[in-house]
Amino acid sequence: MPLEVTLIDYARDPLTKLYGAYRTCYTPKTPREVWEEIGDGRITQDAIRQFIAERLKTGHASPLEQVVFWFGISGVSRALSHQFVRHRIGISFEQQSQRYVKYKEERLDYVMPKSWGKAPGMADEYDRLMKEITRVYEDALKKGIPAEDARFVLPNATPTNFQVMVNFTELLHIADLRLCWRAQWEIRQMVAQMRRAVMDAVPEIGGYLQPKCGEKRMGYCDEPVKEWELCPIGKVRPHKEQLLEVFRQHKAGHLQALTEHDLRTVEDAGQDGEPG
Numbered sequence: 001m002p003l004e005v006t007l008i009d010y011a012r013d014p015l016t017k018l019y020g021a022y023r024t025c026y027t028p029k030t031p032r033e034v035w036e037e038i039g040d041g042r043i044t045q046d047a048i049r050q051f052i053a054e055r056l057k058t059g060h061a062s063p064l065e066q067v068v069f070w071f072g073i074s075g076v077s078r079a080l081s082h083q084f085v086r087h088r089i090g091i092s093f094e095q096q097s098q099r100y101v102k103y104k105e106e107r108l109d110y111v112m113p114k115s116w117g118k119a120p121g122m123a124d125e126y127d128r129l130m131k132e133i134t135r136v137y138e139d140a141l142k143k144g145i146p147a148e149d150a151r152f153v154l155p156n157a158t159p160t161n162f163q164v165m166v167n168f169t170e171l172l173h174i175a176d177l178r179l180c181w182r183a184q185w186e187i188r189q190m191v192a193q194m195r196r197a198v199m200d201a202v203p204e205i206g207g208y209l210q211p212k213c214g215e216k217r218m219g220y221c222d223e224p225v226k227e228w229e230l231c232p233i234g235k236v237r238p239h240k241e242q243l244l245e246v247f248r249q250h251k252a253g254h255l256q257a258l259t260e261h262d263l264r265t266v267e268d269a270g271q272d273g274e275p276g
Helices: 014-025 031-039 045-057 062-066 078-084 114-118 122-142 147-153 168-178 185-201 225-230 240-254 260-267
Strands: 004-010 068-077 091-095 159-167
Touching: 004 185, 014 031, 014 045, 014 062, 062 159, 062 168, 068 078, 068 168, 068 185, 078 159, 078 185, 114 122, 122 147, 159 168, 168 185
Parallel strands: none
Antiparallel strands: 004 068, 068 159, 091 159
16 A cells, blocks of 8 residues: 555635734734725735735744645655654644554555665565454454554554644654654655645745745754765755854854944934834
C-alpha cells in the first residue's frame, strides 16, 4: 500500500478569512464593518492578496491559526505515526485503531524502507519476518486472543491511516522540521505531499511551507555542519556558524566605532517634525 495524502477540505475562502483576521488587528473598524467591505466588493481579491503578502513578511503569524486544512493519510508506518503525533498544538488526529480493527493478511501490507532492498538478502529476510508475524497475529485472533492483545506482536512497519485537522501555523512548524534533509525519509515524503496539495489549493500561502532554512522561514541552517555539507540544498543556504563567524569578527573589534555625531543623530530623531 503506497503512501497517499489527500487534501479532504480546507476552510472555505481561506484568503478572505485570513484578510479579515489580519485587518481586525490593524484597523479601528469593527469586524462587521471589515466584512461588509469584503462582501460588497470594496475590498478586491487583489487587494486581499497584497495585504496578506505584506503581513506575512512581518512574521505576524497568529491569524494563520484561523486557516484550517483536513488531510486523509494512508499507507504510512507506525514508525511514522509515533513521530507525527508529537505535534500537539493546533492539530487533531484520528488514527486507525489496532484495538477495534482486526487486520487481515491482504490488508497487512507492511512498509519496507528501501535500504532493506539495497542490502544483499535483507529484503527476503524482512519479508519472511513480516509473514511470520502476520501468521502469529492471525493465529492469535483465531484462538480467541482479543485484537487489543494480539496487536502486541505487530511491528513499527505495520501500516496505519489518519484523518488530520491542522491549522496553518502548525503546518508551517511541521514543514520547518519534517521537510528538512535530516528528517526521517517517510515523514518527509508525507509532508511533501501535504505541501504540494496546499500549493495546488491555496498557492498564496502554500509557498510558505518550506524547510526551516527556506528564504520565507529562518533562511539559514542550524543543523550540524556535517549534515549541512551533505544536504542537497546546503550550497544555497548559509549555515548558522557562518553567520556567527561574522558576528564574532565584529565583536573582536572590526565594527566601525559609533561617533558622538552618530549617537546624537539617533537620539534626536523625531524632533522638529522629522521622522523618528
